[in-house]
Amino acid sequence: MKKQKGIHQAYAENPQKADLDIFGREVDPISRRGFLRKSSLLAMASIIGSNIPFAENMPGGVIPALFANSDTPFSVAGKDGLIYLNDKPITAETPVQYLDAPFTAPNHFFIRNNGNAPEEATLDPKKWTLEIGGESCKKPQTFTIDELKKKFKTYTYALVVECAGNSRAEIVPATKGNQWKIGAVACGRWTGVRLKDVLEYCGIKKDAVYIGYYGADTRLDGNADKATISRGVPMSKALEEESLIAWDYEGEPIPYMNGYPLRLVIGGWSASVSGKWLKKIVIRNKVHDGEKMNGQSYRMPCKPVAPGEQVPDENMCVLEGMVVKSIITHPLSGLKTSNKTLDVRGKAWAGDRSVKEMWVSIDFGATWQKAKLNKPLNRFSWQEWSATVKFPQEGYYEVWARAVDDKGVSQPMVLPGWNPRGYLSNSCHRIAVRVI
């Protein structure tokens, strides 16, 4: 993977300007104000790389001197240029210009924590163990990472990891949850062993229907008896060739905040099923009932509902694959140009499906022009697309992008389908262009 790292280096040295978001608004790269709450001090410990023994005593609203006296903006070690949404748990999205690289660089990979990340100093890949168990496992056992590497064949796949709530900010009426814009998505090459090989080695009983994961992170409420999040997938998805237990991302150990040293990666499904800091996998004889499998979390109305409608838990069904979606990664919204010809490009993906066609419009969707669409590196990878558009005269334009999947399902042009938690938001991405 040596050569491939070069792509990211070259890209990092020459990024597009990072001062506008997808709506052409100026981006405040890191809001310090977001980190002033008393509760955030505890979360900071994992960021400054050291414990704060007296964090409880520090008055709310005081910035630790380490940050107050430095000009360096607040950031998570190993991450660059992310937009922070929340500090407790840490959530940060990737500005769209960093999704322009063929694969998302490790330092630009978004972060979605549900609890406190395990302390970095406690994460030792030599000592890390993964337990396989559950009532439908024939021979429960534990592996070190070295044992996984020795016993099973290693595979590398490019896999899209997209938070189910990505683009929630577009949902009308607004719903609860992180107001992600478009950057809670990444695609890159994960290296590890097939989940299938490991599960089959441990023996899958006939009654198995689901798997579930457990990670090493801890709950914000301090309750040690419950997981922060413990989700899973049906056996059919778990046994797909591309479902991995991974230790590397883009040829490097997985970044700390993205699940170092071991992570489950289930391409094309809600990223919530890709368990970070992976400690245990259970083979279940029923739909996994771990944390955030029930209630309203990661669930969609079983039947479509009207915007704003309340849906009782029993009418909600578990969310599975993600849906067709595309982004324009170049140029950034807000471009002013004297050139009437413009090259646009981006990425498209479609959960378990592939993207069949990519279309762009410069007249608010009245007419569409077919874009060039590349094949994915493998199933569940995103696909690169590009197009050259011509503007008839000076003025204000928007470039809209619309992907169609292999079943003929298109992104909606304006409003994504409403659901109580604002998942699967996939309306067309658009950028503003002024031709002068």
Ligand SMILES: Nc1nc2c(c(=O)[nH]1)N[C@H]1C(S)=C(S)[C@@H](COP(=O)(O)O)O[C@H]1N2
């Ligand atoms: N152990 C653990 N795994 C987890 C989570 C978590 O909080 N803890 N968050 C999930 C959710 S909701 C998402 S969107 C992805 C985010 O992955 P990332 O932080 O590497 O971007 O991880 C998933 N796996």
Ligand SMILES: [Mo]
């Ligand atoms: Mo998520």
